[in-house]
Amino acid sequence: MEDLLSDVDSKYTLVILSAKRARQINSYFSQLGEGVAEFMxxxxxxxxxxxxxxxxxxxxxxxxxxxxxxxTADGIK
Structure with missing residues (x-):
């Protein structure tokens, strides 16, 4: 966990970043059979x-x- 926190500025950023990416991955696998390449x-x-x-x-x-x-917003940490 500490290794992951060294890559981002806060634990909240880590949670949001990994949750958004996990949703993208789920969408990628669900669209894989449909031939749609919307997500990486x-x-x-x-x-x-x-x-x-x-x-x-x-x-x-x-x-x-x-x-x-x-x-996306300045001053938010």
Missing amino acids: PPQVPLRADRAPKALSIALQEVADGTISYER
């Missing part, structure tokens, strides 16, 4: 023998630094 696929290697949860994938992406975020 997971950016970490997936193991074929077990399917990780979307939140686990999102947290791994944060830990690896493959996703980033940008503050």
Whole structure:
């Protein structure tokens, strides 16, 4: 957990960032069979023998630094 917090500015940012990315990953997998490519696929290697949860994938992406975020309002910390 401490490793993840070093990549973001607060624990609240980590929660929001990983939750939004997990929703994107869920949407990606649900649209996969429909041929719609609206969301970016997971950016970490997936193991074929077990399917990780979307939140686990999102947290791994944060830990690896493959996703980033940008503050939209100044002065919010």
